[in-house]
Amino acid sequence: MNSPLICMTLTGKTLEEDKQLVNRYFKYIDLVELRVDYLREEEQLYARKFPAMVHLPSILTIRRDVDGGLFSGSEFSRTCLFSRALAFADQDKAKNFAYVDFEDDFHIPSLQDAAMAFGVKIIRSLHSMKEPIYNLKDRCMEMRKTGYEIPKIAFQPKKLSDVANLFREGSQMTELEHIFCAMGPEGLPSRILAAYTNSYLTYTSPDELISNTNGIGHTDPITLSNLYNFRSITRKTRLFGITGWPLYKISGPEIHNSGFKKAGIDAVYIPIRSQLVSEALSFAEQIGIEGLSITNPHKESVMYYLNEQTPEVIQIGACNTAIYKNKKWYGYNTNAYGFKRALEEFLGPIKIKRKKVAIIGAGGAAKAVAYILKQMGARVCIFNRSLNHAKQLAERYGFEYCSLEPECAPILDEYSNLIVQTTSVGGSRETKNDNQNQPEQNDPIYFYNFRGNEILFDILYRPAITPVMKRASLAGCRVSNGYKMLEYQAYAQFKLFTGQDFEEGSEEINFN
Ligand code: ATR
Secondary structure, eight states, X not given: OOOOEEEEEEOOSXXXXXXXXXXXXXGGXXXXXXXXXXXXXXXXXXXXGHHHHHTSOEEEEOOBGGGTSSBOSOHHHHHHHHHHHHSSOOSSGGGSOSEEEEETTOOOHHHHHHHHHTTOEEEEEEEESSSOOOOHHHHHHHHOSSSSEEEEEXXXXXXXXXXXXXHHHHXXXXXXXXXXXXXXXXXXXXXXXXXXXXXXXXXXXXXXXXXXXGGGTOOOHHIIIIITOGGGOOTTSEEEEEEESSOXXXXXXXXXXXXXXXXXXXXXXXXXXOSSHHHHHXXXXXXXXXXXXXXXXXXXXXXXXXXXXXXXXXXXXXXXXXXXXXXXXXXXXXXXXXXHHXXXXXXXXXXXXXXXXXXXXXXXXXXXXXXXXXXTTXXXXXXXXXXXXXXXXXXXXXXXXXXXXXXXXXXXXXXXXXXXXXXXXXXXXXXXXXXXXXXXXXXXXXXXXOOSOOEEEEOOOSSSSOHHHHHHHHTTOEEEXXXXXXXXXXXXXXXXXXXXXXXXXXXXXXXX
């Protein structure tokens, strides 16, 4: 089978708008899909002109609302639109549509005959917006009435096992041309790894119009090419990934995929969104993923499924890296290493042995921080919204604990040689522009007045300067965000994944 093509779906309101987008993305795509249902009504009549405007093979699609499109007219008017767009074929084939998308239940013999006569390939599509579809090979055989059509099946998975099934069936279909995609964020692996499912093409959308299609899980062609190295993915490419929920704004793909590229390793790292870590692990086993980054909220629950784990994972009570080898899952924690290296670099010659240190928060990240601060000999007090969580973590290390309230300001003052902020408060998802008057929503220690000689380490890195960092800086404190911690934990993960050191230094990662 040939390598999968990159198709860009065009959902602009005018042909001209779509043409501009094609020009912008030209070098990243192999073909385009003109979604006539998104065009203004008067523009729909001139769809015929589009292939000659863009000089790229074009798919003609008029998607009905029941199949996730915008076309709500009658089937008669849709048939008329198809006829207009396919009629008066040019001698020069490049000026005609190269493909037309007819749904599985749309059989108009005259249109099919016209398409075949003009050499327009038919994509026979089946969409299921709510349910997964099984027995994909049989369905394809049923859909492929003439032998001339490329069957396309797109469905909304209910669970990752539905996506795994698509991989299993697609990987066995090496002879029969087909297009497979699982929709939504859970379906993203099927779009990035189209080579693994032997899919004829993968659909993308231009960034400018991504909101029209990101519900069904499109990414833009530049991300697909540059971030995931789509064009070099083959069935031999080694697979790694990250799992969590909801898995917004992750940095792992940028770090790891750039690391693979620099080291010349044929591997790709992809997001695997899952509410249950058990499903992510079995998905990984089924499609051949060798290693996973584990992020919120699975760092603790993943421990139930590990066959072996390092003493550090057991002591910390959290695992952020899982390697699958010889049918066993091995768990590691690289957050602790990342924090230690970043903190030591930040502190320089300053030692925190016997110094009084505050940890703000008692979640998964705080667990790794507490483990390292204990190792470093600090005297720690854990401040947390839920006192119970603070107590549990503090008791493991013989630390003090306290709730996160204005009344605790004097105790925080006492433990303020170093303040390590580990909650998600002040992170870009929590930082809202409209609550300038409610600092407590963006600053977990809003009640604390910095004197200027405290050292603040915020493990967040997006935004690069969190509200509490800004406030501390203004008071004269030394501050650091968690960017280096993120990098260092990823480098350690990279070593576990590949056995090779990450080539440090030259990556430019955009966190905004
Ligand atoms: P992580 O693994 O990144 O640490 P987590 O385990 O969900 O994520 O932990 C989040 C931490 O942020 C917890 O300490 C949580 O406090 P609770 O234990 O009381 O839940 C803290 N946190 C989250 N939202 C907060 C808020 N709005 N105010 C104060 N603390 C908050």
